[in-house]
Amino acid sequence: MGPNGAGKTxxxxxxxxxxxxxxxxxxxxxxxxxxxxxxxxxxxGLVRTFQDARTFDHLTVLENIEVAIPNNGDIDSGRKVFPxxxxxxxxxxxxxxxxxxxxxxxxxxxxxxxARSLTFGHQRLxxxxxxxxxxxxxxxxxxxxxxxxxxxxxxxxxxxxxxxRRNIIIFIIEHNIGMLISLAERxxxxxxxxxxxxxxxxxxKKEEVVLEAYFGRKKCLI
Amino acid sequence: xxAVSLGLLMGLVGQISLGHAAFFGIGAYTSSILSIKYNIxxxxxxxxxxxxxxxxxxxxxxPVLKLKTHYLTLATLGVGIALQEFFKSAEPITGGEVGxxxxxxxxxxxxxxxxxxxxxxxxxxxxxxxxxxxxxxxxSSTGKKLLAIHSDExxxxxxxxxxxxxxxxxxxxxxxLAALAGGLFAHCSCGAIGPDGFGVTLSIKIIIMVIIGGxxxxxxxxxxxxxxxxxxxxxxxxxxxxxxxxxxxxxxxxIIFGIIxxxxxxxxxxxxVRKKEE
Numbered sequence: 001m002g003p004n005g006a007g008k009t010x011x012x013x014x015x016x017x018x019x020x021x022x023x024x025x026x027x028x029x030x031x032x033x034x035x036x037x038x039x040x041x042x043x044x045g046l047v048r049t050f051q052d053a054r055t056f057d058h059l060t061v062l063e064n065i066e067v068a069i070p071n072n073g074d075i076d077s078g079r080k081v082f083p084x085x086x087x088x089x090x091x092x093x094x095x096x097x098x099x100x101x102x103x104x105x106x107x108x109x110x111x112x113x114x115a116r117s118l119t120f121g122h123q124r125l126x127x128x129x130x131x132x133x134x135x136x137x138x139x140x141x142x143x144x145x146x147x148x149x150x151x152x153x154x155x156x157x158x159x160x161x162x163x164x165r166r167n168i169i170i171f172i173i174e175h176n177i178g179m180l181i182s183l184a185e186r187x188x189x190x191x192x193x194x195x196x197x198x199x200x201x202x203x204x205k206k207e208e209v210v211l212e213a214y215f216g217r218k219k220c221l222i
Numbered sequence: 223x224x225a226v227s228l229g230l231l232m233g234l235v236g237q238i239s240l241g242h243a244a245f246f247g248i249g250a251y252t253s254s255i256l257s258i259k260y261n262i263x264x265x266x267x268x269x270x271x272x273x274x275x276x277x278x279x280x281x282x283x284x285p286v287l288k289l290k291t292h293y294l295t296l297a298t299l300g301v302g303i304a305l306q307e308f309f310k311s312a313e314p315i316t317g318g319e320v321g322x323x324x325x326x327x328x329x330x331x332x333x334x335x336x337x338x339x340x341x342x343x344x345x346x347x348x349x350x351x352x353x354x355x356x357x358x359x360x361x362s363s364t365g366k367k368l369l370a371i372h373s374d375e376x377x378x379x380x381x382x383x384x385x386x387x388x389x390x391x392x393x394x395x396x397x398x399l400a401a402l403a404g405g406l407f408a409h410c411s412c413g414a415i416g417p418d419g420f421g422v423t424l425s426i427k428i429i430i431m432v433i434i435g436g437x438x439x440x441x442x443x444x445x446x447x448x449x450x451x452x453x454x455x456x457x458x459x460x461x462x463x464x465x466x467x468x469x470x471x472x473x474x475x476x477i478i479f480g481i482i483x484x485x486x487x488x489x490x491x492x493x494x495v496r497k498k499e500e
Contacts, residue, residue: 016380018376018379018380038380039379039380039381039382039383039384039385040382042379042380042382043382047380047381047382048380050376050377054374054376055377056369056373056374056377057373057374058369058370058372059366059373063366063369064370066363067363067366067367067370067378067381068381070382091363094363127377130381131380131381133381134381134382
């Protein structure tokens with residue numbers, strides 16, 4: 001967490017390869033991934049979502065997930081353009097997997113709708129399902145609850161807990177401090193591009209006064 | 223067929239190429255030169271033209287596709303103009319302003335496709351194959367990835383899609399198809415080609431076809447191509463009817479094209495063939 005302009009999203013952008021850092025390096029399980037193209041980082045199991053939903057509007061809900069499911073080879077066009085039996089089997093498998101992810105986020109009923117027609121809350125969930133379809137070991141969620149109503153936030157919480165149960169490490173940028181404290185195992189506070197505090201939710205809570213003093217008033221944390 | 227090739231590019235990844243006529247020209251010239259100067263059978267030169275188109279598509283696409291949106295469009299415009307000038311000025315190779323003539327017909331064994339009707343069937347056969355394969359591509363997982371890139375490049379990248387590679391791939395494929403169409407054009411039209419046929423005007427005409435027909439399906443580009451090809455014919459008939467001078471008529475035709483395009487962009491931006499919306 002941290003105030004607006006603290007560099008939370010920028011940090012995510014650097015980690016996920018969308019921005020190259022001027023200084024410093026990014027490691028994923030002892031492997032340096034600094035400035036690798038984002039798609040390679042995603043394939044290594046570090047997947048991020050964006051603040052705005054960013055669904056693929058030209059595709060249906062189900063197709064949004066299908067494109068994210070890794071299959072051998074990025075371009076294997078010959079096999080895909082010509083109707084061979086093997087391709088159908090692969091597609092069937094991909095479709096099956098995509099349905100599982102949709103079920104996880106509770107969007108199964110909407111699978112044939114165009115992604116554009118979904119509500120904002122549903123688009124958010126779709127974005128998360130799409131990220132999950134890449135089979136990440138680490139998931140970076142950028143303000144997943146922003147702009148959601150209470151009902152949608154609850155759906156989101158359920159999904160996040162389910163992802164956690166599947167042993168996927170989650171990094172989450174969140175303005176909803178209550179939600180953060182109830183979810184997080186560790187909290188890092190950023191300000192002006194620097195880490196100013198790190199600890200368990202309890203420790204952070206204890207330091208709330210200090211933070212308030214630091215940022216002026218409590219609302220600045222949002 | 224040319225419209226389909228650009229339809230793939232515009233519909234799938236949303237790139238607008240103003241240089242597509244140049245690839246059409248590359249196919250036409252490569253095939254013509256090989257068949258006239260080296261006496262290679264046309265059945266081999268047309269595919270060679272397509273391969274040449276793909277090679278050029280790669281060489282041009284690789285640097286140019288690093289650009290985005292209108293910068294990309296402008297760059298393709300530059301490429302289109304440069305290549306047309308090359309066709310004009312490289313006289314020993316391309317015949318300069320005059321172009322190339324006495325182009326041989328397609329022959330299979332002893333059978334020569336010489337009559338206009340035979341040409342007609344050959345072109346239709348190729349066009350149908352192109353539409354069929356294009357449709358498969360649209361529905362394939364590669365096609366879906368390209369549509370995803372069209373919707374949101376960053377998100378596509380974030381879920382592990384190699385955006386740049388896919389863009390180059392479709393650009394090369396599209397260039398190759400345009401060149402294949404060019405080869406067919408060279409041997410199935412009146413037996414002659416000249417640089418004027420491969421300019422920006424043609425590129426724009428193809429774009430109009432794709433926009434009017436609809437970008438999001440291969441049938442859109444096909445429908446657009448048919449409408450735009452029939453339109454001058456209809457206007458000419460109208461001209462006979464009203465006995466307007468032919469030169470005046472050509473200008474009127476351009477005006478009508480322009481008006482139709484504007485009407486479509488404002489009122490029916492999705493084109494004739496729309497995607498079903500639930």
